[in-house]
Amino acid sequence: MTDWSAKNPYTSKLTENFVLNGEGSGKETRHIVFDLGDSGLEYKAGDALGVIPICPPEIVAELLSLGGFSGNEDVETNLGMCSLHEALSTRYEVHRVTKKWIEGLGSRVVSGDGPIEIRIVSRERVSTSDGATILSWRGSGSDEDLPTDYSEIMSPNDPAEELWNKLTSDSKSMEDYMWTRDYIDSLRDFSNVSFTPQEFIDGMDRLKPRLYSIASSPEFEPGTVHLTVGIVRYSYHDRNKAGLTTGYLSDRCTVDDTQIGVFMSPTRSFILPENGDADCIMVGPGTGIAPFRAFLQQRDLNGDKGRNWLFFGDWTESGEYYYKEEMDDWKNRGILNKHDLAWSRDGSEKVYVQHLMRKNGSEIWDWINGGGYFYVCGDKSRMAKDVHQTLIDICSEHGGMSPDEGKSFVQDRMMKQEKRYLRDVY
Ligand SMILES: Cc1cc2nc3c(=O)[nH]c(=O)nc-3n(C[C@H](O)[C@H](O)[C@H](O)COP(=O)(O)OP(=O)(O)OC[C@H]3O[C@@H](n4cnc5c(N)ncnc54)[C@H](O)[C@@H]3O)c2cc1C
Numbered sequence: 203m204t205d206w207s208a209k210n211p212y213t214s215k216l217t218e219n220f221v222l223n224g225e226g227s228g229k230e231t232r233h234i235v236f237d238l239g240d241s242g243l244e245y246k247a248g249d250a251l252g253v254i255p256i257c258p259p260e261i262v263a264e265l266l267s268l269g270g271f272s273g274n275e276d277v278e279t280n281l282g283m284c285s286l287h288e289a290l291s292t293r294y295e296v297h298r299v300t301k302k303w304i305e306g307l308g309s310r311v312v313s314g315d316g317p318i319e320i321r322i323v324s325r326e327r328v329s330t331s332d333g334a335t336i337l338s339w340r341g342s343g344s345d346e347d348l349p350t351d352y353s354e355i356m357s358p359n360d361p362a363e364e365l366w367n368k369l370t371s372d373s374k375s376m377e378d379y380m381w382t383r384d385y386i387d388s389l390r391d392f393s394n395v396s397f398t399p400q401e402f403i404d405g406m407d408r409l410k411p412r413l414y415s416i417a418s419s420p421e422f423e424p425g426t427v428h429l430t431v432g433i434v435r436y437s438y439h440d441r442n443k444a445g446l447t448t449g450y451l452s453d454r455c456t457v458d459d460t461q462i463g464v465f466m467s468p469t470r471s472f473i474l475p476e477n478g479d480a481d482c483i484m485v486g487p488g489t490g491i492a493p494f495r496a497f498l499q500q501r502d503l504n505g506d507k508g509r510n511w512l513f514f515g516d517w518t519e520s521g522e523y524y525y526k527e528e529m530d531d532w533k534n535r536g537i538l539n540k541h542d543l544a545w546s547r548d549g550s551e552k553v554y555v556q557h558l559m560r561k562n563g564s565e566i567w568d569w570i571n572g573g574g575y576f577y578v579c580g581d582k583s584r585m586a587k588d589v590h591q592t593l594i595d596i597c598s599e600h601g602g603m604s605p606d607e608g609k610s611f612v613q614d615r616m617m618k619q620e621k622r623y624l625r626d627v628y
């Protein structure tokens with residue numbers, strides 16, 4: 203059997219690709235199904251699928267045009283020689299400019315004839331409950347999510363050379379500059395720089411596959427892999443942009459037609475309890491629902507006696523209640539024993555999964571104290587941190603422990619020793 207991998211991916215096709223959101227939703231989250239055909243690929247609930255994107259052809263074409271290339275020029279890449287067109291399409295990430303590439307412009311940056319206008323958009327810095335500061339890049343398209351802090355670091359008449367000096371001597375400016383720009387934006391800013399085809403790609407990031415938590419059990423959905431994919435879209439410098447892979451899957455992958463490279467990324471840790479009698483608490487807002495759909499399918503098929511409790515949520519009930527019918531069916535059949543839903547934008551106050559956890563603290567502690575498993579999937583930078591702290595608080599309060607003992611119980615005992623606090627966060 204072929205050993206499919208990131209370097210030797212299986213060429214799959216989609217059998218389904220549809221939007222899960224209700225009408226009027228500000229998000230685009232898709233249910234995407236890959237056909238495993240005769241690949242022999244196997245997986246278990248909890249595994250992830252690797253997807254290899256192809257860069258947007260219109261961006262590749264515009265880059266070639268801005269650089270004055272035909273695309274047939276030979277270039278050296280980490281995977282050997284190929285045409286510049288091939289390199290920009292399948293070997294480099296053309297949608298986000300890198301520090302290395304800007305630094306590499308070096309002495310080739312000369313002051314040009316015309317004035318250039320540069321506006322730098324700073325990222326919003328947000329403090330989380332555990333005191334960490336993270337950089338927000340929410341891509342919802344809602345005004346609420348857009349950065350508020352605009353700062354001009356250049357006067358409108360500064361030439362490219364000054365911009366380059368400023369960016370390469372000030373890491374914060376460089377970070378803020380790069381965040382909203384791709385190579386098309388930068389080539390417009392540095393329009394007087396000339397490149398050889400090799401110089402054009404040197405310093406670009408190599409194209410990397412993206413992982414997606416699998417949203418199906420292989421026995422429940424034989425021969426296929428289901429994903430729940432949040433499409434990344436945002437707009438800067440008068441151009442609409444998309445995530446490399448999510449844009450590819452949403453905009454350029456047609457059911458039964460497009461050939462897409464995929465491979466399995468098995469997990470050793472994010473697995474169901476061996477003992478089907480164990481209870482499972484699952485916290486998976488947004489696309490974090492994916493592996494829990496797989497878990498519920500698998501527990502249903504297994505006839506596991508352990509109880510299941512799902513904390514899910516997203517912006518609104520009407521727009522983002524993914525897999526509602528399946529959840530209702532599981533509830534009616536007694537597979538999903540408890541189901542708590544946190545809608546963050548339905549009311550005047552944000553309701554998050556951890557708020558509902560706190561309300562149910564005593565019962566969560568009972569499940570955990572009885573040997574239950576606790577799973578978290580989804581956003582790493584905010585949600586998973588807050589859920590982690592909430593779990594510690596619940597164990598301390600309801601388990602009669604001091605905050606330090608609660609922390610040690612959750613981190614040392616549940617997580618490390620007993621491996622029943624498991625996370626799939628990104
Ligand atoms: C183990 C694992 C499991 C995962 N499972 C899932 C899953 O089930 N479902 C899912 O949807 N994703 C999942 N992901 C995330 C997924 O791998 C990708 O990271 C995600 O889909 C984005 O990929 P992309 O190529 O479309 O975007 P990229 O091209 O990589 O772009 C994403 C980047 O865009 C930038 N960006 C986003 N919004 C803005 C904005 N408003 N302004 C400026 N920049 C912005 C950010 O820098 C962000 O890092 C998982 C990740 C891991 C590691």
Ligand SMILES: NC(=O)c1ccc[n+]([C@@H]2O[C@H](COP(=O)([O-])OP(=O)(O)OC[C@H]3O[C@@H](n4cnc5c(N)ncnc54)[C@H](OP(=O)(O)O)[C@@H]3O)[C@@H](O)[C@H]2O)c1
Binds near residue numbers: 342432515544582
């Ligand atoms: N939108 C994108 O650009 C995009 C696309 C794909 C993947 N991703 C990343 O993939 C992950 C999942 O994204 P997603 O769009 O499925 O869902 P998400 O952004 O994680 O949002 C799901 C829900 O979590 C809420 N939330 C925000 N902060 C929270 C916190 N501190 N604690 C608990 N809940 C919180 C959100 O509320 P509010 O938003 O109302 O605060 C929303 O109701 C995240 O890492 C996300 O950053 C983002």
